Amino acid sequence: MPAALDAIAAVKGRWAGVTDRASLDHPAVNVPASDLVAVLRSLKEEHGFDMLVDVSGVDWSVRANPRFTVVYHVFSTVGHDYVRVAADCADAGAPEVPSATGLWPGADWHERETYDMFGIRFTGHPDLRRILMWDEYPHFPLRKDFPLAGIETTLPDAEVVAETKTGAIAAPMMGGPFVASPGEINLTEAEPRAKDESWTERRPKPGA
């Protein structure tokens, strides 16, 4: 029996809230946010999943409940196997999960990125600032209600803004986003072109 399935069986036996999660590749579990750190600690210390590979978030939809899910990927350098751990955030308005920085210092920047893109707060994080966008940026770009083109926003440096009279704009998106179709032999056919032309920054996305 692979290390991952062993570990999952053990974790499920110990925490009643842990359930199987549909997955096409690696074994995965859903964990209540309150047990998240305990489960990750058990995977790390008792089952050899000593490496945190990735922390990311999912925004299911503006109307979904729970709306946000945080996903951790852990890897066992001994058993050479991955486990995916997902935790739903209870409150869609102020999503929050406990931080894993106490277990892996490497979780720091992953969690900052997840906070930056989704606005999911990690309680207990030592320095939860934005990491990609500037500190004063008021939006969370990977949320479903954030338009692909962006939202008009002022730039952080007041002096530069006064001098250049410019700010972050909604990027011109007419006909975009552009994607290439892979596997096409004919290069003209494979040219990047608009995938979904039913909406642009001028015409709102139908049904959004």
Next chain:
Amino acid sequence: MVSANTELTYNSKIEGDVIVSRADSVINWIRSNSMWPMPMGLACCAIELMATAASRFDIARFGAEVMRFSPKQSDVMIVAGTVTYKMSSALRRIYDQMAEPKWVIAMGACASTGGMYRSYAVLQGVDRIVPVDVYVSGCPPRPEALLDALIKLQEKVKREPSAGKLFSA
């Protein structure tokens, strides 16, 4: 002790040692042949910028081999790569810190227009925050294209009324 030169007539002894020209031509000739770049390398265009400076393409042939990482010593900012909004303020500040006269080359699609990054995070053309003199197309442009941009900029500099600006400002 300086004695006034009262000899205003033709003097065959110094023939060939004196050149008469316009101040504009002299100043522009000096400026255009030693344009020290500020390498604003932000993405993959910076690799082509390095190739342009290296032996095969040798930007030194055009007097622009002295890449200055200090804005106060540079004449032409080569914006090579994607400018994010987060970086744009820093870019403008570096431009402000460059001493006059100064020029800007927008190298590649991203610096010129935002390129393929139609995104909430990317400045849609560096001309939104700094005045650009030459745009270079390409993703990334070949070193020859950058050299061509430099030559075009030199031609532009040679047409500037620099002496008038120098003494009026």
